[in-house]
Amino acid sequence: MLNNRLALLLVTAITPMLWGTTYLVTTELLPPHRPLLAAVIRALPAGLLLIAITRKLPQGVWWWRSLVLGTLNIGAFFALLFVGAYRLPGGVAATVGAIQPLVVMMLSTGLLKERLSTRKVLAAIAGVFGVSLLVLRADARLDMVGVLAAVGGAVVMALGVVLSKRWTSPAPLLATTGWQLVAGGLVLLPVAYLVEGGLPAHLTLANLGGYAYLTIIGSALAYALWFRGLRALGPTDVTFLGLLSPVVATLLGWLVLDQRLSTAQLIGGLIVLVALVTAQLRRRPTKPATATPALIPATAGRC
Template identity: 85%
Template structure:
């Protein structure tokens, strides 16, 4: 039987596997040039659904904490992510985003007093290198604002991940997830309207299917599993699993879109998987020292 920790890792890994399908769904099913609208629809309806199911509203400090976490994990992250994706080639944006495990490791050491091990730092560096081999192209162009947006997205979500561990909600997990999705969607809503205007007047069946997938699977299911993993695994261990997303996106491009895979990409994928496994290894506790019986001489024995 699988250990409880391994089972938890495998269940949490479902989230980045789902997120890895987002690029394919967005490019093949959604209307073009409406990324912020996709982000709003991905967050707000999913959050409202979870709140309706749990019928639980925040109390006390969790009103402002939900707003902060929702902004960091979803609202600001989605906005910066899409700016970076628009201004940078996908490989550059993914490579910059791959520094998140390293950022979270340092943030967790400072804010949560987690031990910053050399093994995890080296695994994080290897993960960035593996992702760069997997998705980066030699002719990739750089854009200053795009780089800053991609880096900002990794930073704000890194803070959101660490704070999600530091602030443990007394409410059910689905309720806390719903609060964050609603908060993030409400933050994104005016930005999407100002930048992209009103939603399209008509949607095709493919558009509806794509939005439904992002709402139900990409957010409601994925974020519930993600926040569950953060509670139990810890921020650094969970964040390393996010490196699976570019691996899945690359594999889907090969399987569905007919894209080619080079030797360097295959090597990059293997490096990413090795970094993931290395990061999840746990130090064995030192074996207890054998006790040596102390002989006490008998006194007064004839």
């Protein structure tokens, strides 16, 4: 059973690692200053693709539940994420977003009746500290709107993660994932049009390749693995894995863009990994005390 859980964690960890690659794809391959368009293209086509594959639509309460979960996990989250990223200096939004495991733990105690673990709380705090060392810059200045957007993004996705565990869909995983991606994309579509306008007049092959990567790898595959992990594991265990995203983004910046890694960043990355491992540890079940067999009276069984 332990091996099965470890395998599920490793497979689910692929998702935040894939999300970590989207930073490089966005900055190097996509048109500049069109983050909401990227979010729509990342969500809506991926959702339609999964629905076409599964050929299954929501039924009953899952029409509105898909809308709620898609808005929280994708639509509202992406919008707030990009507002925070644009209004805050590099690293601040990621550091604020690292509070998500703490928020998930608090929500899980109320909505899922999970016990709050001191070890996991300390691991979550260490994770925030590690991410701050990894991505935060000394000259970073705070913008209140940006901070509120980053906090809001962490909260709405945390709520979406917990509700995804509370509301288990009877439909196949790919279908449920597709419903949420479509719902999130439709919520984002009018916002993107009002803020950024229509499609760019010219798209290069690099642009198209970047959008295709975000749609197929960054969303369809990544979210399917993410929601699969949520079905089988606890929401707190899964959300801790999200701390891998800034780690992967930083490593790719070093490997691909020749960005330097400072000693503080290396220490931060190590702290994040230790926090992840600590959060996933399980207490060994205590062996029940061997009961002393009761003495059977000599008259037992006699009439």
